[in-house]
Amino acid sequence: MKISVERTGGIAAIPRVWTVEARSETAINQWQPIVEACPWDSVPRTPRAAAEKFAGQQPDRFIYAIRAGQHRAALPEQAVTGPWRVLVDSTREAAEASRAEGRQDGASAG
Template identity: 80%
Template sequence: MKISVERTGGIAALTRVWTVTAETERAKSEWQPIVEACPWDAVPKTVRAAAAEAEGSQPDRFIYSIRAGQRRAALPEQRVTGPWRVLVDSTRAAAEDSR
């Protein structure tokens, strides 16, 4: 299972991408509960939809595009909470540790 988190926007409009590939059964069993905990059907699927949802409320905030296998989600920064925060932070930490 490939998991990627792309963060765009902010004051400098920089894009950062963190990717993790869970190939072994052990890795899959660690990542699967984190992925399953996220409410994929309750959030926009595209960055454009997420940006429209957040438009005007807080300029210069980040937008996160999250992919896990066939699942897709896009969230404004202020909605990256709960299980989404766990998934984003875990992916970022694992990607940075693998460098």
């Protein structure tokens, strides 16, 4: 299962993407409950839909586009709470740890 979180918007408008590939049975068993805890059917699926739904509430905030397997969601920063916050933070931490391990193997930071 591939999980990705893309953060766009904000004052600088610099996008960031964090991706995790859960391939082993152990990894899938770790990520599946986190993914399934999120209420995918109750949120917009695209950043445009999220921007329209939450328009004017808080300009210059981040929008998170989240993908996990076949699931899609897009949420403004203020809506990334509860299970969404766990999924976003876990994905970011795992992706950053993976990048750090790559740098320790002699790869350049990027």
